[in-house]
Amino acid sequence: MEEEAPSTNSADKDQASSCCWDELASSLYAVKSPESFSYIKTYPCAVNPVIQVHEDIIALPLTGHGAEIIKQADKNANVQNGTQVALDEGINSVWKLDAKKFNLLNPDWSSFLRTGLDDACEGLGITESVDIQPYELLLCEQGGFYQWRHKMRETMRMVAMLAIYLPSAHQGGEIRLRYGGKRCTFDTSKSSMFTTRALAWSSNAAYDEEKLLSGRRLMLIYKIVDKSATENSSSHIDQPIEIVGRALHQCATKVPNFSAKIYLLDYHYPRVELILDKLKGHDRAVGDALNELCAGHGLHFFLGRLDTQRTTLGSSATDSGTCESLFSVELLDGFHGVHIAKNVLFTKDQLINDPHRDGRVADISPSFRGRLSRGAAAIICPTIHLPSYLYPPQNANFHNIILVVLRDIVYKPSAQGHPGDYLRVLREMVDSTHFPELSPGTFSKVLKWAWGKRYVSLFWKIISREIGLRVDPERMSAIAHIINADILENADIAQIQWDRYFSGVFCHTQDFKNVTLNLEIVQNRIRDDLKLSFEGWKKPIQQHIFRKKLSLNLGDVDYLLHSVMPAKESLDWVLNCIVPALRAQDRRDLLRMCICLLLERRENGSLANAKEIADKIILYTYRTAALETVDFDGEAYLSSLAKGFRDLIGSCLHAGLKTAVIMLLDASWTNIAPQHANPGALPLKECSANIKEFLQDLGGLLKDHNFPYISSTKEIFKLLIRRYVYAEAPTYPEKLPGWTHKLRGCGCEICLELDKFLQSEFLIKTEFSVGDTSHLKSRLPRDVFRFVHKPTEQRADLRVYWVYKIKGKEFQQDAESYNEQVLEFEKYFEALRNDYMQGLFGEADYRHLIMLEKVQNSEGQKQLKVAAAAARKKGLRMPPLSDSDDERSKKRRLK
Ligand SMILES: [Zn+2]
Incomplete structure (x- = not known):
């Protein structure tokens, strides 16, 4: 397919092609306004044909008895001969006898028929020498209807059809005739008991009846055939519309890659009236013909409005000697007149006619340019060019283009001759980033078409666009419907290949929850006997999508744990799906929450083996789930990742997963230690508030569960307290000699x-x-x-x-201020002063880091002194206390 805009096309310059465009233009000039494709006349004084069926005469107006005779004869008749051209769907209430099965006894009937034929020929404008041949006798009763479609090969010689409606009372059964986009309706019910009517219609028209509401309708049908034509010739009466069809066929086959051609219409139209129904005079005939015929030749028909502002004729360079003048057109859908694209550029050689030159318009504007600037046009382009209008700056309406394509696919049987073109168009459109969201109806139509044609990749593409977007019962029902119908037709239920319907759908990352819910909807709407098989197919797909999801959130994990995972396969789900996905994405926060959620399910009894699963997960992932240095980052402890780690430890302790907790704490120390290997390293300097809360929180937790002392826990506590908590201890003021005071100057x-x-x-x-x-x-x-x-x-x-x-006042003040700071500083340690911590830290570290033994005037120091004195009284030896703790010695100890 050409990538460029249609305006730049110049592939169709050879002589042969320009010739076929001329032919098309002249065939369009010749096309008749389809006013005269049907003709009806009432004959109040018509004769009775006197119909004889076997030995019986059918009375007119038709009676119940007469109808019975016809029905009986229809049953006796041989069933269907192979060459019939009628399509009869209301078959249960329609009976017909071909011409051999009945006789018309009244000798005056043939002269009446001649009159009817002459009237019909005049009414339809048939000038050739024609003959009339009886075709069939047709009876229709309540609920019945009759349809007639032209079949080209069998009716080469046939010019028109003539139906004579004989007196027979009925209601309803309106007749609709369609020809070249034009429609007519006729009502035969009025005075139907007494009246004979003749309806003639062109053999190219389509004949449809509404269902008969009551009574009966009896018709004699004749074919009007061209006497001069032979069975094999096509030189029968040349219907102008057929010539247009042939010309289009020529163009489409000889110049398959032309981009677009313009036929200028006779009249000018305001924007709102540029729509098929409102075209005037001969323009209407052209529009009707193109609208009817284009789809059958892989072409598409637009109406166009030439843009005054953008028309720049005559000024551009013309090196090749041909006129390359550009003009800009707004494209409208040929039928509805809805906007398709703007600013579509055309060159003069894309024009196939010049109404002025061709003597069609002697109107207002003498110059070609003048007409162009305000003109309207019919535009044809190959269907496969439709997507080329989607590119800027053409300001295309994507949605309208889709609708137009669908209308052709679904409602124009002739378009079925070019499914490959539509496939290319839809594929290209679906791939576009501008592809609009399809309404459920549209979605279902495209999908059905794609599946019907076995364009599975398009089918998958359309589903995959929608399935992850939202939970969508309507669209999913459409899919289920297609599956049901397809399996009904084709498949062995025992071995359904679900990938047939979905294989290409999940290649791309999808929203896990939406896809899962949507698949569930499909599962609920498919036939009951398919559900089990679908379930089996769905599970690995869900696992795949979960694993492949680009970014997971807690909603996904929660949803998976609570809604998707069947209890009996939960371990399988967790190990094959959740763990690899979380590990691959390095989402230790989610991993931790996932374990907590699982243990919650143990708590509420909704998952029997939750503890076992959680234990397994930790066994596989404890390195990922463990605490990292950066986990302390954050505005507040509660929102930090460290809090998630603490919760994980909490859940595990609560569930009695002691070994798991040991593994987690050991791995945490392994994670944290290297970043603090250098004694001066303080990577978490900004986070000391979070660290403090975390340590208190974790310490309380371990104490409550009387968790065994392990060295990694001890090291974590010691390290973090030393570097980030104890380091903030206030310094006891220095007492200066004599009258010396601290310096207070600013430098001035x-x-x-x-x-x-x-x-x-x-x-x-x-x-x-x-x-x-x-x-x-x-x-x-x-x-x-x-x-x-x-x-x-x-x-x-x-x-x-x-x-x-x-004298002395300055020191006294500093000491007071120091004491206040110590009081504040010491508050933190109160929560950690307990037997459990003492056991964890060991005596020396506990005295130093928790009791603040060396922090002058701290409450802890006093307590230790009191205890020491008491011990001395009892004759026990206690380690000596140092009096003060100056900055230098503190730093030394921290090392
Ligand atoms: Zn100063």
């Missing part, structure tokens, strides 16, 4: 002087001369220093102050 000139004073061990007071005292006062708190104004040497711009040190 006056502060340098100030610092010198503060640093001095011996200076008690000093003198400052400053213009503005506020800076100085802001650096020296009033309760540690005293300001005395020196009244002498007063100058307007200078003040002189004595500043005095107050």
Whole structure:
């Protein structure tokens, strides 16, 4: 298929092809407005033909007795001869006798028939020499109807049909005739008991009846045949529409890759009236003919509106000598007039006619250009070119194109001759990212067509587009319906190949939940005897989709655990599907939650072997599920991954999975330790708040379950507390010698002087001369220093102050502030001060890291001292305590 837009096509330049376009144009000029394809006349004084069937005469108006005679004769008649051209569906209420089975006894009937034939020929515009041949006698009763379709090969010589409706009372049974897109309806019920009517119609027209509502209808049917034509010739009366058909056939076969051709219509139309039904005069005949015929030749018919603004005739370069002028057209669907695409560019050599040159219009615009700029056109293009209108800048309406294609596929029997074209079109469209969401009805139609034609890849493609999008009972029912019908026809129920229907559907990543629910719907709607087989096929598919899903969420896991997984196969599901998927995606959070969910099912009794499964999962995945350093990241502990780990440990402890917990904690230490191998490494510096909560939480949990002391737990606690908790301990203030104070200057000139004073061990007071005292006062708190104004040497711009040190006050303040900090700092450790932790840490580490033995003035330190004193009283030896814990020695111990 050509990728480019139709405007650039130039494949159809050879002479032969231009010739066939001329032929098409002239055949379109010749096509008659199908006003005259049918003709009806009432004959109030018609004679009675006097129908004889076997030995009986059928009375008119028709009676019940007469009808019985005909029915009887129909039953006796040989069943169906092979050459009949009628399609009769209301068969149970229709009886017919072919011409050999009855006689018309009235000698005046033939002259009446001649009159009827002459009227019909005049009415239909038949000028050739014709003959009339009896065809059949047809009786229709309530509920019955009759259809007649032209079959080309058998009716080469046939020009028209003539039906004579004999007096017989009936209601309903409207007759519809269709020809070249034009429709007529006739009602024979009025005065049907007394009236004879003759209806003639072109043999190319389609004849349909509504069901007869009551009574009976009796008709004599004749064929009108061309006397001069022989059975094998096609030179019978040349129906203009057939010539158009032949011309289209020529064009489509000789120039199979032409992109589009334009036939300019006689009239101009406002946008709203550019629709088949509203075309005027000869334009209507052209539109009807193309609308009827195009699909049968693999072509598509559009109406087009030439765009005034975009028409740029005569100005472009014409190197080749031919006119390459471009003009832009808005494409509308030929039948409904709905928008298809805009700004579709055409060149002048895509035109197949020039109404002005051809003397068709002597109207307003003398120039070709003038007409083009406002004109309307009929456009034909090969069906396979439809997708080319989808590309920008043509501003195509995807949905309308799909509808147009479907209409052809479903409603135009003639389109069935070119299924491959439609397949290409639909495939290309389905592959497009702009493919619209199909309505359930449309979805079902396309699907049925694709399956009917065995275009399985298209069938799969369409399903796969929809099945993961949403839960969709209507569309899934359509699939189930197709499956039911197909299996009814073809398959051995014992060996259904479900992949036939779905094999290509799940190649791409799909939403697990939607697919599962949708497959369930299909399963519910297929025949009962297929359900078990479907179930067996569905399971591995679901597992496959789950494993392949690009990103999993808790909803997926939860849904799988609670809704999909049958209890008896749960271990299989977990090991073959959940675990590999979670591991592959490195989703330790989901893995942890999944185990928790499973253990929850043990708790509520909904899955008997939940504990065993969870244990198995951990055995396979404990390295993935274990704590990672980065798990502490997050705004808050509750939303961090570490909380998920803690919950996992909690669930496991609760379920008594001790070994699993040991494996998880060991693996966690293995994960965390390397990142802290360097003694100064603090990868979690920002997360100390989360770490604190986690350790308290985990510590409480282990204590409550009296979990055995294992070295990995101990190491995790020690490491995290040392680096991130204990390290934040406040430093006890330094007592400075003599009158020395801490430096308080900001670095400015006056502060340098100030610092010198503060640093001095011996200076008690000093003198400052400053213009503005506020800076100085802001650096020296009033309760540690005293300001005395020196009244002498007063100058307007200078003040002189004595500043005095107050001895011991500074240290006292620092110590108070330190004590407050220790109080705050120590709060954290209270939750960890218990026998369990003492056992876990061991005496020395517990005293140091939890009791804060070396943190001056801490409550823990005091308690230890009291305990030591008590022990001494009892004569027991306790390890000596150091008095203070300065910064340097603390750092040393941390190493
Ligand atoms: Zn300063």
